[in-house]
Amino acid sequence: MAxxxxxxxxxxxxxxxxxxSGHLYRSxxxxxxxxxxLAEDLVQETLSRMYAVWRRPGRFFxxxxxxxxxxxxxxxxxxxxxxxxxxxxxxxxxxxxxPDRPGPEEDGTLRVTLLEALAALPPxxxxxxxxxxxxxxxxxxxxxxLRCGSGAVRTRTSRALVRLRALLxxxxxDLARP
Amino acid sequence: MSARFDHDDAHGRAPGDAxxxxxxxxxxxxxxxxxxxxxxxxxxxGSEEGLVRAFRATxxxxxxxxxxxxxxxxxxGRRRRRGQLSLVSGAAALVLxxxxxxxxxxxxxxxxxxxxxxxxxxxxxxxxAGASGASGGSAADAxxxxxxxxxSVVGRLxxxxxRILSSSGSTHGPGTVPAGEATAYLLVxxxxxxxxxxxxxTDTRWAERAGGCPTGQxxxxxxxxxxxxDGGTMFVNTWLPxxSGASGGxxxxxxxxxxxxxxxVVVHSSVEAAPDGGPAPGPESLxxxxxxTAVAASPAWRSVRExxxxxxxxxxxxxxxxxxxxxxxxxxxxxxxTWSEQLVVLVDGTREVxxxxxxxxxxxxxxxxxxxxxxxxxxxxxRAAADRPVPDxxxxxxTVVAVLRPDGxxxxxxxxxxxxxxxxxxxxxxxxxxxxxxxxxxxxx
Numbered sequence: 284m285a286x287x288x289x290x291x292x293x294x295x296x297x298x299x300x301x302x303x304s305g306h307l308y309r310s311x312x313x314x315x316x317x318x319x320x321l322a323e324d325l326v327q328e329t330l331s332r333m334y335a336v337w338r339r340p341g342r343f344f345x346x347x348x349x350x351x352x353x354x355x356x357x358x359x360x361x362x363x364x365x366x367x368x369x370x371x372x373x374x375x376x377x378x379x380x381x382p383d384r385p386g387p388e389e390d391g392t393l394r395v396t397l398l399e400a401l402a403a404l405p406p407x408x409x410x411x412x413x414x415x416x417x418x419x420x421x422x423x424x425x426x427x428x429l430r431c432g433s434g435a436v437r438t439r440t441s442r443a444l445v446r447l448r449a450l451l452x453x454x455x456x457d458l459a460r461p
Numbered sequence: 462m463s464a465r466f467d468h469d470d471a472h473g474r475a476p477g478d479a480x481x482x483x484x485x486x487x488x489x490x491x492x493x494x495x496x497x498x499x500x501x502x503x504x505x506x507g508s509e510e511g512l513v514r515a516f517r518a519t520x521x522x523x524x525x526x527x528x529x530x531x532x533x534x535x536x537x538g539r540r541r542r543r544g545q546l547s548l549v550s551g552a553a554a555l556v557l558x559x560x561x562x563x564x565x566x567x568x569x570x571x572x573x574x575x576x577x578x579x580x581x582x583x584x585x586x587x588x589x590a591g592a593s594g595a596s597g598g599s600a601a602d603a604x605x606x607x608x609x610x611x612x613s614v615v616g617r618l619x620x621x622x623x624r625i626l627s628s629s630g631s632t633h634g635p636g637t638v639p640a641g642e643a644t645a646y647l648l649v650x651x652x653x654x655x656x657x658x659x660x661x662x663t664d665t666r667w668a669e670r671a672g673g674c675p676t677g678q679x680x681x682x683x684x685x686x687x688x689x690x691d692g693g694t695m696f697v698n699t700w701l702p703x704x705s706g707a708s709g710g711x712x713x714x715x716x717x718x719x720x721x722x723x724x725x726v727v728v729h730s731s732v733e734a735a736p737d738g739g740p741a742p743g744p745e746s747l748x749x750x751x752x753x754t755a756v757a758a759s760p761a762w763r764s765v766r767e768x769x770x771x772x773x774x775x776x777x778x779x780x781x782x783x784x785x786x787x788x789x790x791x792x793x794x795x796x797x798x799t800w801s802e803q804l805v806v807l808v809d810g811t812r813e814v815x816x817x818x819x820x821x822x823x824x825x826x827x828x829x830x831x832x833x834x835x836x837x838x839x840x841x842x843x844r845a846a847a848d849r850p851v852p853d854x855x856x857x858x859x860t861v862v863a864v865l866r867p868d869g870x871x872x873x874x875x876x877x878x879x880x881x882x883x884x885x886x887x888x889x890x891x892x893x894x895x896x897x898x899x900x901x902x903x904x905x906x
Contacts, residue, residue: 330534
């Protein structure tokens, strides 16, 4: 029989997860270059850790209280993504150039183009770009999430943008159109 | 529930996660200082903002299978916790054994350390609140999956400074009622007064044919037909009021865009009377032709069209009238409906709420969505979301109760609540409408 505290923790987890999983999933889809299976796996793993956080008295984890569960989950997701690629050493899909864009009459042009370009970047570069341009967080916060220095984030951002431009060519201009 | 967590709002950012300090919020500063100096100079502020737009447009096209993610996360979490507890138990046994050996060795009468496993971590997620009489299923099983809201797409495309006063519209995705048209109706204010904004998205392969601009002059109407760069055609209409001079300007404008792939988007802006019966605002309250054109031309509508399916037009009268199920204390402001969809605007003094009930035969995908949902004594299954924020709708929320009957009929009741208003219809009231025995008169055949 579950205790009242455990039931309460489960209910709070369910509410948190229901409210955050959509955004976590979209972030994961960008990180994985549109690999929705891997994105789901990353989000499930992130939520499983959040479940564990909720079952701990005072939401203590790694010796500290989790005061901002949404921010904590965000960090877990990005670090999961990077460690996944580090473990498998197969995450990078180096391609010389992005395949031809589908014609304007085809659906999802924007998505395919940016996702394919992202997938061609090294995982850490992808993470930096997604944090900066999707999550819209500062350099300092990006550094905190990825557990590196601000200088490294600036360097990676610069390098990743150059590569993104090289991959997308004129497509970047189209992407940037309001 | 006491704790409220940040919802997947307009962009779903986490609280306290350095909002407003990224390139999307401060492109100028970031371009020069943060976001890679060299690349930043090349890109310029416009490019930074464009990248933010591109990331958002790309990311927001993905829809999460929320209930499955929540439950799978919990299941993995339980396994993880069991594993940790096993490790703790193993460690505890080791400590006890070492302690016992130490005690034997020391024989000094000190008590052995008390070590035991923590409470079990395998408690199930409790059934969801509401849907009285339902049993089984977890909170995640009772939740509704994330859906594509037409209002959200419109909300993202609105020009800066345009405020949404109220909104309602279709939703699409697994578990929703199949639709051949996506619609949104918004009451907006651009700073010059209220106006109605209606959007319709459909596919010309099955939609009724729409004509072009008239060849001759038509009194009260100006029409321009403009080809666009993607091979589509934009029809821009301005309609003048019947009695000229009433307001000195157009009564409404609409823009229709059709592309060679069959996508048709119609955006319509009309003057709306003041709520207190005062004079209607002038034509400057309408969105401009350029603003309407920008909304209609957005590539975001392509993913909306993907969610549409061809369904036959429904001209049947309802077997059950939604107006007969209105909760006490609320008045019916307006009503329209067919067998498969009914809309009633309920008013309570100055507040109003749109309540929509849709009915359809559930397909296999929908039935699978409900497979784990709590079961009521009559065999129906219920999934619901209370006060769920509608993304990018500037604070609007909705309460949805979806019922899958044993005969395979899906009945879905949705109450739309504008931003900044108290909830006019509670979840219990929406449930009472959706679960009313009166609906048993509906024949699934």
